[in-house]
Amino acid sequence: MIERNFHIMTFGCQMNSNDSDWLKRSLISRGFTEAATPEDASVFILNTCSVREKPEQKVYSLLGRIQTMTKGREDILVAVGGCVAQQVGRGFFNRFKQVRLVFGTDGLASAPQALDRLVEEDQLRMSLLDFSEEYPEKDQEWSDGVVPPAGFVNIMQGCDNFCAYCIVPYTRGRQKSRSSVSVLEECRTLVARGMRDITLLGQNVNSFGQDAHGDGTSFAALLHQVADIKGLERLRFVTSHPKDIADEVIDAFGTRENICPRLHLPMQSGSDRILKSMGRKYDITRYRGIVDKLRHARPDLQLTTDIIVGFPGETEEDFLQTLRTAQEIGFAQSFSFNYSDRPGTRAEMLADKVTKEVMQDRLQRYQDWQSEYTEHILQSMVGRKLDVLFEGMSKKPGSDNNAEAWQGRDVFGQLVHVTLPSGGDMAGKFMPVTITEAKKHSLIGEKAGEPW
Known part of the structure; x- marks a missing residue:
């Protein structure tokens, strides 16, 4: 029989991270133990x-490393889940004998029960690859009673957009909205247990409720209902497709104090010709109009985005329009x-592929600008007083033996390090902080008031 010591490795998006956190809690509730080290x-x-x-190539490489690391051991069980599992399926069984469970995105909810069975039956292999007709609800188990200060709540699964480059509709399935009742119940439970910052997650949150599985609640309505929860200090959401963002959602940035002034709004390209080829269903004029409305509603709003460099047919002028x-x-x-x-996407079939050398040159130029501008944004924070929600100890050392370094995030989601006297527990607490220094990817601050 296989020992119930597990190790989870996660690739990709915030939704995957959230799924892994849930899987960890569920396994612990079933008597599994998280291993101190992978070995x-x-x-x-x-x-x-x-x-x-x-990330897909990393999976194959990591499976090979696990095989090498555990050579000679018979007490090994490997499970592969998520989008690559949905795509490759039972093919993992042929290539890696230690893989005994393959579960897709809708199969996650049943994975703990499957692992329970597999540790007892050492000859069994299982695949959970079917897409379900409804949103696959998962048990919300917090057996250790510890809830992080900031966390995520899934509100939907899958996507109906079929952008030319994107494999998500094929690996996560068509859009399935979760019931608003379930979303609100989970959010209220998390806040009651001490969570103060919630991010609503979905492949395209703006289309929440617009599929056949929705209960008639729009995303704007859901956003206000979650924002109304007493004790929820900060509310965020990701990801937003520009073609679906409603004026009511934009207006919420100006009317709800606990909706944070930072939004991820994937642009992908600044060229109308490339956007059309991508199947994005908006042009740059429309995208700019959305940005103008957002900044009118919330002047201090920070925007983040996704950019694809070197889409088939992209010329130097297309790239320069993006930049x-x-x-x-x-x-x-x-x-x-x-x-x-x-594999399987429309863009795979397109001719006029951009060479790797040209793509890398363009990407480097874009990232050079972005690094410089991000540093400018962080520098603009110096001297400002911001409320920081502390999440835990910082890896940065305290200034002396009587001090400890803590880290948390401001309302924009920027990482802030603060040195405080030793012996206090700041996890889950807010504190006013004056920003004294900007690093390349984070901020340094000092106490400017009492925690709450």
Whole structure:
């Protein structure tokens, strides 16, 4: 029989991270123990991503490393879940004998029960790859009673947009909205247990409730209902498709104090020609109009975005339009990547692929600008007094033996390090902080008031 010591490795998006956190809690509630180190584990779980090529290749590499690390051991069980699992399916069984469970995105809810059975039946292999007709609800188990200060709540699964480059509709399925009652119940429970900052998650949160599985509640209505929860200090959401963002959602930034002034709004390209080829269903004029409305509603709003460099057919002028548009809008941060073919997508079939050398040159130029501008945004915070929600100890050392470094995030989601006297527990507490220094990716501050 296999020991119930597990280790989870997560790739990809915030939704995957949230799924892994849930899986960890569920396994612990079933008598499993999280291994202190990977070498101590008997059960390895890989929660995978296939949005880009590199994370997918990492999965194969990691499975090979696990095979090497555990060579000679018979007490090993490997489970592969997430988007790559949905895509490759039972093919993992042929390539890696230690893989005994493959579960797709809708199969996650049943994975703990499957692992329970697999540790007892050492010859069994299982696959959970079918898409469900409804949102696959998961048990909300917090057996250790510890809730982090900030966390995520899934509100939907899948996507109906079928952008030319994107594999999500094929690996996560068509859009399925969760019931608003379930979302609100989970949010209220988390806040009652001490969570003070919640991010609502979905592939396209703006289309929440617009599918056949919705209960008639729009995303704008859900946003206000969650914002009404007493004790919820901060509310965020991700990801938003520009074509679906409603004026009521934009207006909420100006009317609800606990909706944070930072929004991730994927632009992908600044060229109308490329956006059309991508199937994004908006042009740059419309995108700019959304940005103008958002900044009118909330003047201090910070925007972040996604950028794909080197989409098939992209010319130097197309790229320069992207760079110029990003500079004019002023994104606080960008998640920018070279285009990569994903099997089964429309873009895979497109001709006129951009060479890797040209893509890398363009990406470097974009990222050079973004790094400089992000530093400018952080520098602009110096001297400001901001409320920081502390999440835990910082890896940065305190200034002396009687001090400890803590880290948390401001209302914009920026990481802030603060040195405080030793012996206090700041986890889950807010405190006014004056920003004294800006680093490349974070801020340094000092106490400017009492915690609450």
